[in-house]
Amino acid sequence: MLANSPVLPCWTRLRRPVSLKGLSRGWLAALALMAGVAHADDSTLTSTLMPPVTFTAQYTLALDGWPDVPITQRVSQSGELFIASMEASIKVASGYEQGRFTLDGDTLMPAGYRSGYRLAGIGKDYTREAPSKQDAVLPDRQTLLVILSQQTDAQWAQGKCTAAVPCSLDYLDHKGRTRTLMYEIQGEESLQAAEQTFRTLRIDAWRKHRDQKHYRIWLAPRWPGLMVALDYLDYEDNAPGEDPEVSAHLVLDQLSSSRR
Template sequence: MPSLPRYRRTLLLPWLLLIGIGVFAAEPRPFDARYHLEVDGWPHATIEHRLSRDGTQWLSDMRADITLAQGREHSRFLADETVRSLHYTSGYSLLGVGKRYALDREALARLPDRQAALFELSRRATAAQCAAPCRLRYLDHRGRETLVEYRLLSRTALSLPAGEFEAVRVEVTEPDEPDRRLRFSFHPGVPGLMLAMEYHRDGKRRSRLSLTELDLPPR
């Protein structure tokens, strides 16, 4: 990927996250979601996120399209008591220059990719079984192990373009970057479904993600 300041890369990829030990898991459900992303200094963007089922496996596909940049991630994983990643691919382009990455089952044997981790984080947040700070690990798009911390925030009601929701909230930080925080709002009954996200740096909000459309098939 072309060189960008670290916080710019984080804003273009708001789905990067983490995983930990297993918890009581909510039943996965397929969904199609669309978001509006506002980023300081960048054109606004649309992000699409789809979770679908393929037999006993789950597929998570997320893509972003901005005037200057495009990105996509695709993850295949099992979702039992814990999430087990099977395969991960991603690709990004900026001003016509891009790169692709892939992680196979062998690379993902010990830790999950970040798409599968996002799914599991929402289940852990809903279960509320961790006292802050919780320390978790995952593999980034290049297969590098990353350590982050998260803490659970109080639930809140959100009024979004897609409707009215109760939200389970989580704040995520990296130990060496305490001034940079990602605050996620998840749907309490649909694992992996983000309702909103905010990125804060130096005490100021730098970006915001909001759910604008949701297709949630009946059980």
């Protein structure tokens, strides 16, 4: 994933020449959804939050002009520790991202992060330990997926996060820099994928100060962190009011979980 986007960083540049650093992170962009803690009115959420559940999901990422990319996402548990991870690999590039968290009631507490990106065998790794008490407690991008699913379900029930008043999330990128994600909940939809039917919430998300790069995401609240589908849209070269073509699309192929 590219450093300058919370969701699918490199997708914004796949039609033009990209740097080694940009492309290698780009494959993980598919993996790296925005992590965050709600800035916006999370204290007013009264709906019961769906607890995390372990699962393994297989996706295909279709990129305009590039080979399809297989992606594996997992939420696993070891004692009190949860691990949210994604990994992708093709012949010339690979990447992984892993966020760890614990539960304090309904609150997800970050407990460490690591990631790595490779292109033709060249790349870099990033590691962050659990925050100390004096540190800002902001989650990584993988933990965000779990939090986002939980919060949007409660926010949708209360009519929050609209186009008129979008919600915001603060998160830490792979280098530990604070970023802000904006999003609105556009509706509830029933989607078929991985040989089953999912209740999903469709959200439109963008990073603050980069509002031309949008990510339309269908989240499945019963499996916090699971994406049933995702589209990338770049409005940079489009006329006002005109929707761009989808240049990248993520689809869920398989899901294994104890929750039905």
